[in-house]
Amino acid sequence: MTEKLYYIDSHIREFDAMVISCEPDGDHFHVELDRTAFFPEGGGQCADTGTLSSVAVSDVQEVCGRIVHYCASPLTVGESVHGSLNWGKRFQNMQSHSGEHIVSGLVHNRFGFENVGFHLGADGMIVDFSGYVTPDELREIELAANKIIWQNRKITAFFPAPDELIRYNYRSKLELTENVRLVEIDGVDLCACCAPHVKETGEIGMIRIFESQRRKDGVRIRMLAGKNALEDYLVKEREALRISNLLSAKVGDISSAAERILTERDALSYKLRGYELRELDGIISEASTERERFVRFFDSLPQEDMLRIIKGVAPFCKSVAAVFSGSDEGGYKFIIASEHIALREKLNSIRPLFTIKGSGSDKMVQGSIFGSRKDIENAVGGW
Numbered sequence: 567m568t569e570k571l572y573y574i575d576s577h578i579r580e581f582d583a584m585v586i587s588c589e590p591d592g593d594h595f596h597v598e599l600d601r602t603a604f605f606p607e608g609g610g611q612c613a614d615t616g617t618l619s620s621v622a623v624s625d626v627q628e629v630c631g632r633i634v635h636y637c638a639s640p641l642t643v644g645e646s647v648h649g650s651l652n653w654g655k656r657f658q659n660m661q662s663h664s665g666e667h668i669v670s671g672l673v674h675n676r677f678g679f680e681n682v683g684f685h686l687g688a689d690g691m692i693v694d695f696s697g698y699v700t701p702d703e704l705r706e707i708e709l710a711a712n713k714i715i716w717q718n719r720k721i722t723a724f725f726p727a728p729d730e731l732i733r734y735n736y737r738s739k740l741e742l743t744e745n746v747r748l749v750e751i752d753g754v755d756l757c758a759c760c761a762p763h764v765k766e767t768g769e770i771g772m773i774r775i776f777e778s779q780r781r782k783d784g785v786r787i788r789m790l791a792g793k794n795a796l797e798d799y800l801v802k803e804r805e806a807l808r809i810s811n812l813l814s815a816k817v818g819d820i821s822s823a824a825e826r827i828l829t830e831r832d833a834l835s836y837k838l839r840g841y842e843l844r845e846l847d848g849i850i851s852e853a854s855t856e857r858e859r860f861v862r863f864f865d866s867l868p869q870e871d872m873l874r875i876i877k878g879v880a881p882f883c884k885s886v887a888a889v890f891s892g893s894d895e896g897g898y899k900f901i902i903a904s905e906h907i908a909l910r911e912k913l914n915s916i917r918p919l920f921t922i923k924g925s926g927s928d929k930m931v932q933g934s935i936f937g938s939r940k941d942i943e944n945a946v947g948g949w
């Protein structure tokens with residue numbers, strides 16, 4: 567049985583141990599030690615990584631009571647190794663997890679709701695509660711959680727004897743009565759948990775609850791604690807400063823400055839559309855005289871504008887009114903209309919010459935055509 571150093575002291579980051587087994591498995595090795603500070607994945611907290619002497623440990627799992635270190639190279643059974651945790655990652659995990667216990671404890675104390683789902687991932691923590699908490703109430707919980715950090719309360723873990731355990735009122739009640747590990751945050755929370763935690767709440771630094779989403783009968787929140795919360799703050803601050811510079815507005819005013827710009831943009835779009843429609847109507851009125859055909863190419867014209875031209879011009883054409891939008895390289899969208907010739911048959915007659923997608927009625931066909939403008943003009947010019 568491996569001695570769990572992370573239960574003796576959650577801040578052990580270096581240790582010496584003896585290799586008691588080493589078995590190959592695919593491209594890595596399963597190594598067991600007589601003692602370890604590597605926490606195996608559990609309780610929603612991911613596994614520690616680090617090194618054993620110079621060998622990388624990429625994962626640690628508890629399998630049937632055995633703590634297995636996933637190592638990149640074999641280690642010799644009976645030899646002593648020096649373990650070294652990736653402490654930055656472990657400490658951030660503990661900051662997050664202890665932060666989650668504070669928030670879950672406060673929600674439980676105030677509303678009686680249970681934490682029914684916990685995930686500690688790279689982009690923060692997801693916590694599900696069994697009842698709904700409003701965004702305003704979550705703001706209050708967030709402030710209360712940070713006050714507990716400022717008060718630097720003690721966090722302790724212990725294994726009560728089975729007869730003692732029944733006297734405790736704790737969260738995450740387990741069916742088990744033996745080997746139940748309780749994590750206590752002084753005056754705030756008592757919860758069954760197998761993971762290592764920080765020793766004092768001050769180590770967490772800060773807690774931020776970001777967003778909440780109503781779920782069936784409860785709520786899902788996303789939160790960050792410790793260094794992760796600080797890093798997130800720095801990203802947001804950098805982005806806010808960039809926007810502030812771009813908009814020439816104080817950071818506190820960037821949303822109203824953005825709103826102003828969007829309003830201006832909408833007004834300009836409206837004005838621009840007016841000009842576009844005037845130009846389209848100009849094209850239509852210029853072509854509104856009896857003619858054999860109307861064939862016009864545009865670089866980029868929306869479907870509704872193509873249709874507007876076709877509807878305006880087709881009644882004046884003895885043969886066809888055709889509008890194309892696109893390029894020789896990217897192909898053309900087309901709409902072709904005629905009041906006098908059967909278009910489907912005409913379109914089918916040129917299918918062997920081009921790649922054409924689309925069809926329609928005898929009065930109007932539309933779709934896309936791949937070919938050069940010159941070849942298309944020649945083909946349609948004969949209709």
Ligand SMILES: [Zn+2]
Nearest residue numbers: 609759760761
């Ligand atoms: Zn926990």
